[in-house]
Amino acid sequence: MTEPLTVGFVLDGLVALLLVGLVFRLLRTRHLFEAIMLYVAYGLTLALAWVRLGAPDIALAEAALGAGVTGALFLNAWHRMAVRAGADERLPMESDP
Template structure:
């Protein structure tokens, strides 16, 4: 039964890693990256390394995730807005 849990954990890690890399939406990529960090912390717990799991959860998912979300919000506010032109070309 433990091998099934470990297999699902590995599959979830691979899926979230691929989803974070291939996502075209930056916000979605950061959220998936945070989910990857949480899953990685669970993997470290399964490997009986609680100190590394705590560091991964705090730094990998927590601090890095917050910093990346802040960076995405700054990018979104700096992006120029495309205005629609009325009528034909001038």
């Protein structure tokens, strides 16, 4: 009985590490599109964390609203910003490191 608990602990630790790493990279990056995709991945990982915490209904809401709808809205807003930046060429949206 103690072995599944240990494996579950490793899984929880990996989820937590992934969350912290994702947020760190998301806050540090200067590339806007990469930040949106990292946000979507963060929503998925956070839903996994809710599942591991025993709250599948919150995981459902997080996956559907937090990652899905918000990610699509971010993509829409990013497209408008990029089109506007391409119109007057002041903001280079694609500044790959």
